[in-house]
Amino acid sequence: MPVNHITAFEGIDAVAGSQYDAPKEVMLGGNPTTTDWPVFDSTDGAVSMGVWESEHYHKIKQHPNEMEYCFILEGEVKISDQQGNSQHFKAGQAFVVKPGFDGVWESLGKVKKHYVICKCN
Numbered sequence: 001m002p003v004n005h006i007t008a009f010e011g012i013d014a015v016a017g018s019q020y021d022a023p024k025e026v027m028l029g030g031n032p033t034t035t036d037w038p039v040f041d042s043t044d045g046a047v048s049m050g051v052w053e054s055e056h057y058h059k060i061k062q063h064p065n066e067m068e069y070c071f072i073l074e075g076e077v078k079i080s081d082q083q084g085n086s087q088h089f090k091a092g093q094a095f096v097v098k099p100g101f102d103g104v105w106e107s108l109g110k111v112k113k114h115y116v117i118c119k120c121n
Contacts, residue, residue, distance in 0.1 A: 030056035035052070047119075
């Protein structure tokens with residue numbers, strides 16, 4: 001029997017996720033449709049977490065007032081900043097996108113990640 005106030009991530013993708021299309025103005029290439037399995041959203045909207053998945057996906061990513069923790073479950077991503085610096089992260093790796101980030105996210109094929117997004121005022 002499940003424990004009250006506990007949500008396990010294992011098996012969450014067996015449930016139908018919600019599909020979203022990124023706005024056309026931020027897309028640089030690839031498939032704009034992504035799937036999200038939200039696990040938690042705070043009542044004040046300051047924190048959200050869940051599982052996210054995309055196919056090849058290349059878009060402008062800006063985090064002016066929020067941070068995002070990502071743990072890559074499948075695939076590989078390339079994150080680039082406005083100065084042209086880039087890093088690759090693959091399955092089993094985690095990273096944080098800090099407030100103020102302005103750059104590009106590229107899913108290099110199918111990608112699935114755990115995420116935690118927190119608004120920073």
